[in-house]
Amino acid sequence: MLAAAREAFAERGFDGASIRLIATAAGVDPALVHHYFGSKDKLFLAAIEAPADPEELLPELLAGGPADLGARVVRLLLQVWDGPGRAAGLALVRSAVTNEWTARLLREFLVSQVLGRVVGTLGLPRAEGEARGSLVASQLIGVVMARYVLRVEPLASASAEELVAAVGPTIQRYLTGDVDLPGVVAPTT
Amino acid sequence: MLAAAREAFAERGFDGASIRLIATAAGVDPALVHHYFGSKDKLFLAAIEAPADPEELLPELLAGGPADLGARVVRLLLQVWDGPGRAAGLALVRSAVTNEWTARLLREFLVSQVLGRVVGTLGLPRAEGEARGSLVASQLIGVVMARYVLRVEPLASASAEELVAAVGPTIQRYLTGDVDLPGVVAPTT
Numbered sequence: 321m322l323a324a325a326r327e328a329f330a331e332r333g334f335d336g337a338s339i340r341l342i343a344t345a346a347g348v349d350p351a352l353v354h355h356y357f358g359s360k361d362k363l364f365l366a367a368i369e370a371p372a373d374p375e376e377l378l379p380e381l382l383a384g385g386p387a388d389l390g391a392r393v394v395r396l397l398l399q400v401w402d403g404p405g406r407a408a409g410l411a412l413v414r415s416a417v418t419n420e421w422t423a424r425l426l427r428e429f430l431v432s433q434v435l436g437r438v439v440g441t442l443g444l445p446r447a448e449g450e451a452r453g454s455l456v457a458s459q460l461i462g463v464v465m466a467r468y469v470l471r472v473e474p475l476a477s478a479s480a481e482e483l484v485a486a487v488g489p490t491i492q493r494y495l496t497g498d499v500d501l502p503g504v505v506a507p508t509t
Numbered sequence: 510m511l512a513a514a515r516e517a518f519a520e521r522g523f524d525g526a527s528i529r530l531i532a533t534a535a536g537v538d539p540a541l542v543h544h545y546f547g548s549k550d551k552l553f554l555a556a557i558e559a560p561a562d563p564e565e566l567l568p569e570l571l572a573g574g575p576a577d578l579g580a581r582v583v584r585l586l587l588q589v590w591d592g593p594g595r596a597a598g599l600a601l602v603r604s605a606v607t608n609e610w611t612a613r614l615l616r617e618f619l620v621s622q623v624l625g626r627v628v629g630t631l632g633l634p635r636a637e638g639e640a641r642g643s644l645v646a647s648q649l650i651g652v653v654m655a656r657y658v659l660r661v662e663p664l665a666s667a668s669a670e671e672l673v674a675a676v677g678p679t680i681q682r683y684l685t686g687d688v689d690l691p692g693v694v695a696p697t698t
Contacts, residue, residue: 418606418607427661431661450663451675459647469605470616470646472619475647482691486688
């Protein structure tokens with residue numbers, strides 16, 4: 321079931337793969353998939369062995385409104401990665417960098433489970449939300465790479481709050497600030 | 510010779526590994542290493558199979574002064590990665606993510622060959638330069654990961670100048686802006 325799910329999510333993306341399609345590919349009844357995993361989100365998290373469940377972690381973060389959102393996003397990222405999620409996170413990144421299919425799965429995870437939810441609260445037009453989300457992704461992935469993979473100092477040894485203070489404003493600018501967005505036509509002035 | 514160089518640079522860092530030490534480990538005369546590679550920088554680039562030679566590319570970028578430096582750094586990164594350097598760059602990133610020793614080499618490359626040179630032109634105290642450099646590294650590595658490895662849209666398909674416009678200000682802020690820097694005690698006000 322998980323193998324069929326990985327293949328479907330990688331090939332069709334999160335939105336394009338249905339539980340029915342995955343069940344058919346696995347040769348089981350869709351009700352069984354629902355029974356074991358509950359929802360497509362949960363099936364997806366299990367399929368990619370996600371380091372954390374954004375559906376559990378994000379609501380509190382998002383309830384705080386947009387004003388300090390950048391800082392809260394960085395804080396949550398570090399909470400997962402400085403905590404028990406690191407091993408699974410590193411395994412996912414390693415696999416994504418060496419395997420095109422896992423790269424697609426990790427991208428779908430970021431876009432559909434994390435960025436879509438965070439940017440979704442801002443009520444932006446779709447193209448603008450995607451552009452802001454992809455910029456947020458670039459800084460967050462970069463923090464993970466610099467801190468946990470390459471261990472560039474002093475970023476690698478910095479406290480979580482030091483990084484929140486340094487990187488939070490970047491995320492905030494990408495989310496709500498004045499940015500020339502790729503793929504988005506600027507309003508005529 | 511290259512194997513001995515990789516080992517020495519990974520174990521001792523760029524500054525700690527000398528040509529004499531590498532030559533001894535390889536069982537050859539230091540003069541031979543100089544003859545083949547010319548300098549420790551060039552030997553290092555050959556050892557890690559670097560996608561580009563920062564010593565060739567950076568002087569022009571750095572000659573432009575600090576005002577627009579962030580945009581120029583992003584432009585140069587994309588020039589290398591959207592051009593012939595991408596295959597070697599991807600190979601290096603893949604290897605760094607799966608192999609602790611290559612991770613150390615890539616970190617040394619970034620710190621000693623790229624960030625040290627860029628931040629070095631700003632005349633900052635050492636700790637501040639390293640802190641700013643590590644933040645710059647986090648955003649640049651993240652752009653590489655989001656654009657070339659995970660291919661998060663619209664960042665993956667954006668033109669180089671669109672990314673310069675969106676990400677350049679982040680790099681500029683990390684280089685010269687008002688940032689709470691990790692590991693750097695803020696001046697008393």
